[in-house]
Amino acid sequence: MAQELITVVEQKKLKKMKFLQILTKASTSRHNRSRVFSIAANGRFFSDQAHSQSHRRSSFGIAFDIDGVLLRGETPVGGSPQALKRLYDESGNLRVPYVFLTNGGGVPESERATELSKLLNVPISASQVIQGHSPFKQLAKRFENDLVIAVGKGEPVAVMSEYGFKNVLSIDEYASYFEHIDPLGKFKNWSNKQVGYWKSRHRKVDPCSEKVQAVFIVSDSIDWSRDIQVFLYLN
Template identity: 30%
Template sequence: MLWAQPKKKQLEEKLQRPPTFGFLLDIDGVLVRGHRIIPAAQEAFHKLLNPEGQLRVPVVFVTNAGNILQHGKAQELSALLGFQVEPDQVILSHSPMRLFSQHHERRMLVSGQGPLVENARALGFKSLVTVDELRAAFPVLDMVDLQRRPKTTPLPRNDFPAIEGVLLLGEPVRWETSLQLIMDVLLSDGNPGTGLATAPYPHLPVLASNTDLLWMAEAKMPRFGHGTFLLCLEAIYRKVTGKELRYEGLMGKPSLLTYQYAEGLLRRQAERRGWAAPIRNLYAVGDNPMSDIYGANLFHQYLQTARSVGAEEGARGPWKQQPSTARSCTSILVCTGVYSPEAPESPGPAPGGGAPPFHGHRDFGFSPGLLEAAHVVSDVHEAVQLVLRKEGWAL
């Protein structure tokens, strides 16, 4: 449903200047819990929609989920929020992989669940092998589950094309199978039916998305995320080889690349709506200090550094990004998801100034100050009200 607004507010809309700010909204724990909408989200969009049911300011939905198609997530949000969410307003954890075109022609092993192949193809990858397909080709590789072990020894295969890289799109269902077969691919240089005396290093390129250690669903306590799976894979690789597993790219919050990608979508959204003023101020609303807040503050730090030196270095990688027009990225932490000020185990700033446990990914380093949100509010409705007041917009 769309909300009716008083005539006074309609007049204010007509007189409203073009927006120079935009929102990056997390989904789980901010707008929804599991499959249920958080009531504050409906109130928030009451403020953000005009009488025609269009957004008054640019908004993108940035989630570290990746086990759904982009248009499917847009449809899901549309049904929950009561207005039309377009697919290009949704940033899944792996969406920035579109920028890694140098790997799109490689034969890639893909791990995760949901519409894996469809998602990978939508990102530009053309030659894909799933973990299940690899297991079917080499049944003797998967030996943990006694019930799934082959009853007879199959003939060795020499007709299976070599794998040239690994895509980790999200947590798989059978972790032991995926961990074993991914390791086999890395240790065999893409030929898991053979054995090498020495594991190659550097290993095949690995692209991963969603480094969240934990996430919040209907359960009272946070659930394991893909970051936990990556932690297992990294520990096994290091234990077996004595070397560190390296990534060609890590996508999803708190990656700088994800925020750069999000800013680009906000900019294009504003252009489509005819809003000529550049988007200067970004507001990132999330419930997870280690991904949402850390990432927003990291991007803000990057923007400040870029302005001070007069040029943008950009995130590491072989892609080209348009120069940023943003001047700030303000982090806003809500208390409807992973973070709760009453929960001592909540992964936010520790009471008394002590350092909290580091739940972030190894490659992002750890700067405790980046966990501190610019604002802590009860929910997304309060966050939207705060931003509109700060920007001098009518509530």
């Protein structure tokens, strides 16, 4: 009887030990699964975080001057093309936004962007080019249909037209309508050639009968003596 009692007690102990082993194993298994889940979750979090970081906007941008910084004439300075390429990711997407900020001008931003793209071997849009006359865009609505004069070398009329000005004349064309407005005009053979070109263009409105509402200095004048005389005449 005593032997049977001992056997029963031992069996109960064995069952209890086995049960405890099962609980321990299960607990360990759940712990491991929890750790695996935690690691997987954290891995997914870090992966998502890295993905998010690669697509989020940069916290800073760069404004580059052009002449003497990135280009000297039409020749890139140092490793400027390689430096600009580092602002893009492997897929060609822009990682760090940048613009070109220059007091030069005389040509539309779209034309300058195309030129810079070829010289620096990176894709550049017109919105990344800010020239000395770029703020004139803000006045396009105000003077949209008014007669305005564009002064400067290059393509001042093309610049203003691209901004939305619909009734713009270059200073050369406007001056050509007034024979004696420039006292030194007879000594400027190049000016006479321009007069012939401008007067061959067809205009719906005669500038002589329409008041000039604004004058825009798009770039450096090529004939300040004549231009100042015209400005005085407008007053």
